[in-house]
Amino acid sequence: MLKINKKKEIIKYLKLFVIDSFSPIRSGNISIKYKLKGKEGFLISPSGKKNIELTTKDLVFVSMQADIEKNKIPSSEWRFHLDLYRSSKCNAVVHAHSKFSVICSCLYNVIPSFHYMIALTGGKEIKVAKYSLFGSQKLSNNILTSMKGSKSCLISNHGQIAIGDSLSEAFELAQEIELLCEYYYYCKLQKNPKILSNKEMQQVLNKIERYKRS
Numbered sequence: 109m110l111k112i113n114k115k116k117e118i119i120k121y122l123k124l125f126v127i128d129s130f131s132p133i134r135s136g137n138i139s140i141k142y143k144l145k146g147k148e149g150f151l152i153s154p155s156g157k158k159n160i161e162l163t164t165k166d167l168v169f170v171s172m173q174a175d176i177e178k179n180k181i182p183s184s185e186w187r188f189h190l191d192l193y194r195s196s197k198c199n200a201v202v203h204a205h206s207k208f209s210v211i212c213s214c215l216y217n218v219i220p221s222f223h224y225m226i227a228l229t230g231g232k233e234i235k236v237a238k239y240s241l242f243g244s245q246k247l248s249n250n251i252l253t254s255m256k257g258s259k260s261c262l263i264s265n266h267g268q269i270a271i272g273d274s275l276s277e278a279f280e281l282a283q284e285i286e287l288l289c290e291y292y293y294y295c296k297l298q299k300n301p302k303i304l305s306n307k308e309m310q311q312v313l314n315k316i317e318r319y320k321r322s
């Protein structure tokens with residue numbers, strides 16, 4: 109029963125990609141930690157299909173040993189999902205080609221602490237992973253480097269990633285990242301925005317931590 113719910117949850121959020129073109133047409137992918145026949149792994153959206161047309165049958169299981177479910181093709185970007193599950197305790201990964209995350213990923217090498225909500229990522233800035241071919245192991249390595257100590261990063265000339273304890277948490281963070289990228293883009297059109305200091309950001313991080321525990 110729980111397994112069916114997880115599949116339905118992925119489909120629900122993939123349909124949300126289409127709303128307001130958050131991640132348009134066939135772009136972006138979502139995965140969630142999953143156990144199949146005793147094997148640990150994750151369920152991920154398939155390769156090359158329109159998000160709006162996906163059903164639970166299209167989802168693909170990939171084990172933590174990188175075995176792919178027979179007769180199915182996972183999203184070409186499954187490698188960084190696997191590496192994120194191997195290297196962190198997250199339960200869900202959202203990767204989106206959301207408009208302002210794409211724009212900022214093409215313009216900047218980092219989104220600095222121009223707004224205190226950057227701390228939602230768990231860090232003091234949003235890093236932009238170095239460009240490499242989509243789906244490549246090199247790109248996955250670059251992403252892991254940029255996500256050390258953070259729940260999010262942009263990918264150069266590509267888009268964004270957010271992870272979370274649950275899919276709803278990861279998706280909400282992806283929405284926050286998109287908003288922050290939009291604010292940063294418009295700030296930069298005017299001039300360089302004011303930047304919060306390291307100390308100010310640390311205070312925010314401490315307060316968010318306390319808030320989560322309460």
Ligand SMILES: [Zn+2]
Pocket residue numbers: 135136185203204205242266267
């Ligand atoms: Zn992508």
